[in-house]
Amino acid sequence: MINQEISEILGKMAEIMEFLGNPADKFRIRALQNAAIAIGEASDNLELLAREHRLREIPGIGEGIAKKIEEYIATGKIKEFELLKKAVPKGFFELLGISSLGPKRVKILHSELGISNIEDLKKAIADGKVQALPGFGEKSAQKMMEGIDIKERSKGRRLLGEVYSTVEEIVENLKKCKDVLKIVPAGSFRRMEETVGDIDILVTGKNHVKIMDYFAGQPYVHKILVKGDTKTSILTNEGLQVDLRVVDSNQFGSALQYFTGSKLHNVHLRTFAKNRGFKLSEYGFFKGEELVGSKTEEECYGALGMDYIEPELRTDNGEIEASFKHQLPKLLEPKDIRGDLHAHSTWSDGASSIEEMARRAHEQGYEYIAMTDHSPSLTVAGGLKISELKEKKREIDALNEKLPIKILFGTEVDILKDGRIDYPDEVLKEFDVVVASVHGHFNQDNTDRILAAMENPFVHIIGHPSGRLIGQRNAYPLAYEKLFKRASETGTALEINAHYSRLDLQDVYIREAKRWKCLFSIGSDSHSFKSLWMMQLGVALARRGWAEKGDILNTLPWEKLKKVLK
DNA sequence: GCCGTTTTCGGCCCGACTGTTTTCAGTCG
Numbered sequence: 001m002i003n004q005e006i007s008e009i010l011g012k013m014a015e016i017m018e019f020l021g022n023p024a025d026k027f028r029i030r031a032l033q034n035a036a037i038a039i040g041e042a043s044d045n046l047e048l049l050a051r052e053h054r055l056r057e058i059p060g061i062g063e064g065i066a067k068k069i070e071e072y073i074a075t076g077k078i079k080e081f082e083l084l085k086k087a088v089p090k091g092f093f094e095l096l097g098i099s100s101l102g103p104k105r106v107k108i109l110h111s112e113l114g115i116s117n118i119e120d121l122k123k124a125i126a127d128g129k130v131q132a133l134p135g136f137g138e139k140s141a142q143k144m145m146e147g148i149d150i151k152e153r154s155k156g157r158r159l160l161g162e163v164y165s166t167v168e169e170i171v172e173n174l175k176k177c178k179d180v181l182k183i184v185p186a187g188s189f190r191r192m193e194e195t196v197g198d199i200d201i202l203v204t205g206k207n208h209v210k211i212m213d214y215f216a217g218q219p220y221v222h223k224i225l226v227k228g229d230t231k232t233s234i235l236t237n238e239g240l241q242v243d244l245r246v247v248d249s250n251q252f253g254s255a256l257q258y259f260t261g262s263k264l265h266n267v268h269l270r271t272f273a274k275n276r277g278f279k280l281s282e283y284g285f286f287k288g289e290e291l292v293g294s295k296t297e298e299e300c301y302g303a304l305g306m307d308y309i310e311p312e313l314r315t316d317n318g319e320i321e322a323s324f325k326h327q328l329p330k331l332l333e334p335k336d337i338r339g340d341l342h343a344h345s346t347w348s349d350g351a352s353s354i355e356e357m358a359r360r361a362h363e364q365g366y367e368y369i370a371m372t373d374h375s376p377s378l379t380v381a382g383g384l385k386i387s388e389l390k391e392k393k394r395e396i397d398a399l400n401e402k403l404p405i406k407i408l409f410g411t412e413v414d415i416l417k418d419g420r421i422d423y424p425d426e427v428l429k430e431f432d433v434v435v436a437s438v439h440g441h442f443n444q445d446n447t448d449r450i451l452a453a454m455e456n457p458f459v460h461i462i463g464h465p466s467g468r469l470i471g472q473r474n475a476y477p478l479a480y481e482k483l484f485k486r487a488s489e490t491g492t493a494l495e496i497n498a499h500y501s502r503l504d505l506q507d508v509y510i511r512e513a514k515r516w517k518c519l520f521s522i523g524s525d526s527h528s529f530k531s532l533w534m535m536q537l538g539v540a541l542a543r544r545g546w547a548e549k550g551d552i553l554n555t556l557p558w559e560k561l562k563k564v565l566k
Numbered sequence: 567g568c569c570g571t572t573t574t575c576g577g578c579c580c581g582a583c584t585g586t587t588t589t590c591a592g593t594c595g
């Protein structure tokens with residue numbers, strides 16, 4: 001999305017300016033960095049904001065950066081960036097990607113040894129030239145070689161759902177260390193961002209050294225990157241970086257607050273607090289010299305006169321002000337979910353039978369699960385022909401007689417290229433739940449197709465509305481305002497697809513759609529009973545979009561849901 | 567370059583770890 005592109009450019013501009021090293025640019029650099037992060041996490045599409053001349057509503061964006069953004073939207077380029085790029089060696093950003101190398105040292109390497117890319121650097125280290133530079137030594141050369149190795153091994157940020165079980169395993173493993181009292185994963189994982197760069201884990205315990213030794217000695221540790229009394233960083237065998245921080249129990253709250261971030265949330269919170277005479281750090285919240293909060297996060301926020309802010313909201317998008325005014329939403333919680341409204345079975349492209357799916361759903365505490373197998377157009381996914389539906393219905397009816405959970409007769413139909421649905425109305429009306437999704441023609445604006453689907457009285461839910469696959473396929477262009485308006489008018493729910501590769505709608509749009517009073521349904525899009533747990537990711541996504549229980553269809557008991565769907 | 571319960575000027579979050587240093591700069595989060 002355009003936000004990511006612009007965020008990257010602004011960040012790179014800051015890096016180049018640091019490289020150039022003009023002292024007068026010190027705070028300009030910081031402003032660019034702040035803006036880059038703010039845009040990366042902004043809950044609004046920049047193109048949309050620019051059109052309405054509302055760019056400066058994003059904290060950190062002023063007149064100068066707003067102009068640059070408008071320039072990029074209009075021309076696809078930022079002139080100043082094009083000029084700055086000419087001032088750095090070709091492999092500059094590649095070199096910066098190496099851990100332990102920043103703009104200052106890249107500059108020395110370039111001016112002293114003419115190093116402009118990773119290959120040059122490897123050679124200079126092999127020749128012993130880097131080690132001989134003032135300020136550099138044998139150790140830093142070795143660090144750089146390790147940094148290159150890590151860069152080549154790691155695949156960048158990973159999907160939340162892909163690291164989920166790894167984090168659970170590491171937490172379970174750390175529990176076995178008898179010096180550890182409390183363990184909580186922090187950072188982007190706790191905020192449930194769609195991707196995570198590394199994993200931060202916070203523990204409390206008396207004997208810091210023993211805990212660090214225990215952690216560093218585990219079989220999943222491939223390499224120790226940093227090891228100290230309060231922080232140890234390792235690389236797992238799969239190339240995932242895990243940072244372990246140890247604090248005393250009485251500092252758990254302030255430390256958890258700090259290590260949960262986001263960076264922008266913390267910077268804003270500290271500035272906010274500083275203006276009121278407080279000083280915040282991971283060791284405590286202080287008013288002057290007096291400690292006013294440190295044991296729990298509630299105590300810390302409370303000391304500032306604020307309500308507790310849920311981790312998913314800590315993106316610096318108005319949550320600090322809302323908390324201070326006691327206007328935060330009461331967020332949806334996992335226990336509010338009574339069923340799953342999007343799941344597949346062996347009837348189409350799933351790996352589990354309806355019975356297996358239903359049994360696991362019951363174990364998760366659900367009252368119902370909708371079995372929404374594909375429709376005929378999706379031949380690759382074994383979509384059901386009309387003639388097969390009766391048999392599937394009979395199976396569901398039989399299972400409903402013997403299982404302690406209600407199985408809903410559902411379907412995920414295709415929205416065809418012209419907006420029609422690929423079952424006729426007299427077939428559609430037999431289903432309990434109809435999810436309508438776009439499964440083809442991704443490279444066009446699909447607003448009209450989806451609007452047409454919403455007009456169909458038998459369509460209850462628009463599945464994965466934007467069609468994106470994280471890191472693989474961009475969302476197709478959509479006029480979101482039109483969709484939200486019509487969804488609200490027709491009572492068509494928008495899906496919050498919980499599958500970790502989709503997470504669609506995104507938090508940005510959930511929040512926007514909520515302003516239009518749209519309804520949502522959360523579906524795991526599971527193709528196996530083993531995937532039903534992904535509902536948690538969908539709940540977290542909904543929370544990141546400020547959604548409350550009343551916004552979500554599948555918080556309703558079946559008897560009420562049935563009426564809403566009709 | 568951004569921002570405002572002290573401000574349209576004068577500040578800009580705070581600390582750990584590392585390596586190369588005799589007191590600190592660079593990097594990272």
